[in-house]
Amino acid sequence: MSAFDWLSEYLARLEDEHVLVRHGEAKSLSPAHRLVLDAEDWGMAGSVAAGMGCRWVGAWGDPRELNVVVRVCLEHLGDYLVIETEVPLSRPLLASHTPYFPGANRLERHLRDLSGVAFLDHPDRRRWTRHQAWPDGDFPLRVDYPAAGRSHKRAQADADYPFAGIHGGGVYEIPVGPVHAGIIEPGHFRFQAVGEEVLRLEARLGYVHKGIEKSAVGRDPGGLARLAGRVSGDSTVAHAWAACQAMERAATCNVPPRAAILRALFSERERIANHLGDIGAICNDVGFAFVHVQCARLREQWHRRSAELFGHRFMMDAVIPGGVAHDLTPEGAALLRMDHAALRQVIEPLFDIVDDHPSLDDRLLSTGYLSNADARALGCTGYVGKASGQGFDVRRDNPYSPYDTHPVTVPVETAGDVAARVRVRMAEVRISLSLMDQLLEAMPAGAIAAPMPTPQSNSVGLGLVEGWRGEVLSFVRFDAQGRIARFFPRDPSWFTWPALERLIQGNIVPDFPVCNKSVNGSYAGQDL
Amino acid sequence: MFRILRQSLRTGVVTERAPACDDAELERLGIELRRQIGEQFAHSLAIRQVDAGSCNGCELEIHALNNPYYDVERFGIHFVASPRHADALLVTGPVSRHMETALLRTWRATPSPKLVIAAGTCACTGGEFGVSYASCGAVENVIPVDVKIPGCPPAPLDLLRGLLAAISREGRCRTGVQLRARRQPAPPQTQVL
Numbered sequence: 001m002s003a004f005d006w007l008s009e010y011l012a013r014l015e016d017e018h019v020l021v022r023h024g025e026a027k028s029l030s031p032a033h034r035l036v037l038d039a040e041d042w043g044m045a046g047s048v049a050a051g052m053g054c055r056w057v058g059a060w061g062d063p064r065e066l067n068v069v070v071r072v073c074l075e076h077l078g079d080y081l082v083i084e085t086e087v088p089l090s091r092p093l094l095a096s097h098t099p100y101f102p103g104a105n106r107l108e109r110h111l112r113d114l115s116g117v118a119f120l121d122h123p124d125r126r127r128w129t130r131h132q133a134w135p136d137g138d139f140p141l142r143v144d145y146p147a148a149g150r151s152h153k154r155a156q157a158d159a160d161y162p163f164a165g166i167h168g169g170g171v172y173e174i175p176v177g178p179v180h181a182g183i184i185e186p187g188h189f190r191f192q193a194v195g196e197e198v199l200r201l202e203a204r205l206g207y208v209h210k211g212i213e214k215s216a217v218g219r220d221p222g223g224l225a226r227l228a229g230r231v232s233g234d235s236t237v238a239h240a241w242a243a244c245q246a247m248e249r250a251a252t253c254n255v256p257p258r259a260a261i262l263r264a265l266f267s268e269r270e271r272i273a274n275h276l277g278d279i280g281a282i283c284n285d286v287g288f289a290f291v292h293v294q295c296a297r298l299r300e301q302w303h304r305r306s307a308e309l310f311g312h313r314f315m316m317d318a319v320i321p322g323g324v325a326h327d328l329t330p331e332g333a334a335l336l337r338m339d340h341a342a343l344r345q346v347i348e349p350l351f352d353i354v355d356d357h358p359s360l361d362d363r364l365l366s367t368g369y370l371s372n373a374d375a376r377a378l379g380c381t382g383y384v385g386k387a388s389g390q391g392f393d394v395r396r397d398n399p400y401s402p403y404d405t406h407p408v409t410v411p412v413e414t415a416g417d418v419a420a421r422v423r424v425r426m427a428e429v430r431i432s433l434s435l436m437d438q439l440l441e442a443m444p445a446g447a448i449a450a451p452m453p454t455p456q457s458n459s460v461g462l463g464l465v466e467g468w469r470g471e472v473l474s475f476v477r478f479d480a481q482g483r484i485a486r487f488f489p490r491d492p493s494w495f496t497w498p499a500l501e502r503l504i505q506g507n508i509v510p511d512f513p514v515c516n517k518s519v520n521g522s523y524a525g526q527d528l
Numbered sequence: 529m530f531r532i533l534r535q536s537l538r539t540g541v542v543t544e545r546a547p548a549c550d551d552a553e554l555e556r557l558g559i560e561l562r563r564q565i566g567e568q569f570a571h572s573l574a575i576r577q578v579d580a581g582s583c584n585g586c587e588l589e590i591h592a593l594n595n596p597y598y599d600v601e602r603f604g605i606h607f608v609a610s611p612r613h614a615d616a617l618l619v620t621g622p623v624s625r626h627m628e629t630a631l632l633r634t635w636r637a638t639p640s641p642k643l644v645i646a647a648g649t650c651a652c653t654g655g656e657f658g659v660s661y662a663s664c665g666a667v668e669n670v671i672p673v674d675v676k677i678p679g680c681p682p683a684p685l686d687l688l689r690g691l692l693a694a695i696s697r698e699g700r701c702r703t704g705v706q707l708r709a710r711r712q713p714a715p716p717q718t719q720v721l
Binding site for chain 2: 131133145148149155156157158178181183207226233236290293307313314316350522524
């Protein structure tokens with residue numbers, strides 16, 4: 001089925017509900033189609049989309065002088081649709097999509113906290129990204145809000161956030177964080193447990209909110225790429241690529257084929273590094289240090305090679321607007337081929353052990369089960385979705401260069417437990433290794449960057465990239481001077497954090513670390 | 529079991545004798561670190577790492593300190609779970625305003641004399657994020673800082689250099705890590721904006 005099939009069906013259903021589509025086009029936010037709707041039809045548009053089985057990809061507000069433009073991205077069968085509406089600042093009210101898409105919950109609250117659009121029938125009226133750094137009624141993304149803020153006082157701890165409680169005989173609470181016991185990002189987890197069993201987990205994030213969306217305003221394309229590379233340090237290539245893709249589409253810049261292949265090479269290297277680290281850490285969390293040490297060793301070698309060839313251990317700032325910052329010499333390519341062969345040889349016996357070691361099986365099988373229905377309802381992508389039967393992968397389902405000519409196999413599991421997420425990661429390491437060999441083989445000669453044309457005033461672009469955690473979305477709007485007026489990066493963690501809350505239910509408290517690591521949501525990527 | 533033993537034996541020991549680097553000065557760095565920790569901290573330096581708003585890049589490199597290549601525990605450095613057990617705080621990130629109070633409380637909970645090491649460009653200067661409605665910028669805007677380790681993120685070797693600088697005067701001269709005069713413990717001045 002092609003995009004037009006379900007789009008016409010969607011339009012027909014909207015018409016049945018007397019929803020007027022003001023404007024529709026397929027150009028400005030390509031590859032997505034764009035539909036402009038009236039604010040009063042917003043809820044119906046979400047309801048119809050849910051009825052057709054769309055996945056809710058993200059929402060972001062774009063405050064202007066007098067109104068706030070709200071956009072929601074939807075995906076179905078690999079095709080993207082952006083619906084758009086605007087609400088006046090004098091009456092910034094909109095129907096919520098959360099009743100139809102549970103995954104929309106926190107993004108809508110984030111949108112409300114920062115842009116000041118109230119979602120009328122939102123089932124959760126609590127703040128999300130806002131703690132105590134700015135008061136209720138201040139909306140930092142509004143045009144008239146100073147980037148430096150209005151308050152100079154110390155921000156108090158957000159001590160009175162109303163967590164949902166469970167009452168009953170023998171129920172107790174475990175508060176954890178924001179400062180955790182390990183070398184981890186900050187966040188707060190509130191467990192309600194009986195004995196060893198977790199009845200409920202509620203995460204409270206937003207601790208590392210540092211105003212990325214606001215500090216993007218006024219940057220030039222290069223500056224935005226640097227910022228995007230620091231949305232989530234472990235996904236620096238994915239976020240930088242998505243942001244650059246969005247800017248390049250907005251400014252109609254054609255990235256040279258060699259640069260596209262190098263970007264994919266960086267991105268697959270990032271995927272392998274993170275998967276190796278996490279496979280090891282998952283095993284370590286159940287006391288199997290052997291795999292942890294082996295994987296840490298392989299990962300260190302991998303980072304050293306990245307530093308040697310691409311100037312940075314995590315390849316930060318390697319993706320720049322128009323192309324990439326580092327070329328690969330033939331000697332470098334030969335080294336990489338050797339690395340790939342060596343890694344393939346080492347991981348086979350290692351992954352074999354991970355796959356069927358009885359003590360690992362005992363701890364990982366059936367632990368942290370996420371049902372296909374939950375993964376689907378929340379819109380999980382990446383290994384969390386793939387381990388629960390949701391096989392979406394941007395590289396395959398809406399391929400961007402160079403994946404349009406280098407198809408990717410997507411591993412899908414249905415067991416939904418920690419072991420399945422480990423298996424998906426192991427499969428992705430293997431697939432990425434052979435993909436990188438193909439990419440090296442196919443690398444054409446030529447430039448590694450094209451000059452960025454000056455974007456037109458108000459031009460917009462959408463970047464969609466498959467990072468190692470899953471689908472990364474990036475939205476960019478330029479102002480009249482060719483600088484950034486709005487940047488919104490949506491990390492896949494927005495949907496995997498709620499998945500963690502579901503998959504931990506019924507597990508024992510001591511299994512939380514391994515469940516958490518198997519999902520490994522980004523705090524920084526979610527808090528922005 | 530045999531597969532595990534075979535893999536371990538075949539891999540051998542990859543740990544590098546001193547922090548891995550080609551230059552001989554750094555060879556001495558690890559030995560120096562161990563000597564200083566031995567003299568000043570009874571062979572054990574306990575560090576509490578606090579992410580006060582970083583992008584997680586610095587955390588990856590701090591994690592790498594524990595991988596078999598660097599294996600900092602052999603120098604007597606270990607990461608502890610509570611500030612009450614710590615000799616030093618290793619703080620990353622620009623301090624987000626939402627972490628401001630948490631960082632301050634962690635600092636207060638650390639027994640004196642407490643070393644504070646700001647790791648990463650954001651922790652040193654605010655980096656890409658600077659000071660804003662949501663960010664206090666550099667760590668020294670919230671708590672007194674003894675040593676700064678720049679880098680985005682600082683590589684594991686830079687971190688080791690910084691740690692040495694934090695505990696040894698000689699190390700400070702040798703490594704060129706930015707250091708600021710040790711302040712007397714005083715109530716921290718919050719300087720937002």
